[in-house]
Amino acid sequence: MKKKEKFDVTKFANIFSKVLFGVVTIFLLLFLIMVILTNILPFKYLIVLIIFSIIIEVVFAYFLIKKDTLWFKITISFLAILMCLFTTIGTIYLNNTYNFLKNIVSSEYESINYNVVVLNSSKYSNIKSLNNEILGFLNENNNEVSSTLEKEISYQNKIFDNVGELKKELFDETISAIVIDDSMLTILKEEDENFEKLIKVIYNFSIQTKVSNNVTSDITISKDSFALYISGIDQWGSVSTVRGRSDVNIVAIVNPKIHKILLINTPRDYYVELHGKTGLKDKLTHAGVYGIDMSLNTLEDLYDINIDYYLRVNFDTLVKLVDVLGGIEVYSDTTFNSSHKKGWKIVEGMNKMNGEQALAYSRERYAYKEGDRHRGKNQQDVITAIIKKASSSKVILTKYNSILDTLEGSFQTNISTDMITGFIKNQIDTMPKWEVEQIAVSGSDAHEYTYSYGTNQKLYVMIPFEKDIENAKARIDEVYEK
Secondary structure, eight states: OOOOOOOOHHHHHHHHHHHHHHHHHHHHHHHHHHHHHHTOSOHHHHHHHHHHHHHHHHHHHHHHHSOOOHHHHHHHHHHHHHHHHHHHHHHHHHHHHHHHHHTOBOOSEEEEEEEEEEETTSSOOSGGGGTTOEEEEESTTHHHHHHHHTTTOOOEEEEESSHHHHHHHHHTTSSSEEEEEHHHHHHHHHHOTTHHHHEEEEEEEEEEEEOOOOOOOOOOTTTSOEEEEEEEESOOSOTTSOOOOEEEEEEEEEETTTTEEEEEEOOTTBEEOOTTOOSSOEEGGGGGGGOHHHHHHHHHHHHTOOOOEEEEEEHHHHHHHHHHTTOEEEEESSOEEOSSSTTOEEOSEEEEEOHHHHHHHHHOOTTSTTTHHHHHHHHHHHHHHHHHHHTSHHHHHHHHHHHHHHHTTSEEEOOOHHHHHHHHHHHHHHOOOOEEEEEEOOEEEEEEEETTTEEEEEEEEEEEOHHHHHHHHHHHHHHHTO
16 A cells, blocks of 8 residues: 655745746736836836836846745745735736726817707697607708608708707797707706796707817927816716717817916806807807817917817716715805705705716805806815815725726817827826916906897806906916927
């Protein structure tokens, strides 16, 4: 009878340490590949990382493969396992960063949601009931909208220049229904508190349209001064599939040479000439319903500048981001009941806010004598609170991947991935301390006819103070170092 062979611990340890060395090599190689692909590490730091990795490899090769005492091999094996864990976590973080950066550039197409609206008291209950009736349309995208509806019914169409006339004829019952997109419908609801009670939406559809994105620039954001337009639209859903009024309008002038950022806040109700439109002026917020180009070009005309890039976000972006951060704390200088979140009371002092509350606070204007002027301050306070929370080491370590997942698809920009990685690389290389200056233009309260609403009803607007505009232009020139 053969004697049972005794388990050789030393032999097993030698085999295990060699296998572990191979695993460390693979994991370290994958980590370096992701560092190179992500392209956010300056060259000098990349060289240092590669040299360090080679040294680690040599050290582990010597001590894991070299015959030595058993306990020493166990200790080195434990360190090797820790190295595998570290490189795995790093690779996951870098892979998520790479995928995020690769998918942030603006889509070539957008989807616009349309509504067929009738009077609540009418006999019409569905799209088929409007067969052979007269439908009212706006000039914008009329051909695409008409061709979509023609697949459902036959009808006569009547074209209008603005939503005010469209609404008037619907209420006068000279037309049976109106066909408008979500953003125009929101304008009607905001300007007439009874409108929503008097109408019903009986049909919805969407059309794909090519984005008329004429905003291009060859400015290198890591080296040259540039202007960035930050637009916050008042819609839900994917930011790349909806249009909406631009309720947040911030122009950021960034000078990477002197590490200075100038933020210019322009009120949503500013009474301005829409770019390329003649006749009546309009609220700045209404520019957003005609696309990102209209808002950006209108601000270019207002401040006499070239805006190189844009960043567009919506309601979902803010709500999701604040929630994934675990909420934020914002100081309020006033106690009031929220107009946008029923049953929620904001108290004077620090307030802990979730995503929906942060959005409601950012949209609040009726609680203040200054109205939209104070809302701009609230928006800046919310942005500051988000930056403060997101930049804490605890949040970065525990919620980094969740933040990237949340932000993916939640904003649009025309800044290329290479531009962004180049900017990040430059920041890591120089570690500059940025100076941020905030200014806001203001104006006088008034009620005027607007381009989007027509001459059927005067809307609240803010007439710009020319001295504020001139001051903003002067500050822009100074930050640009012209």
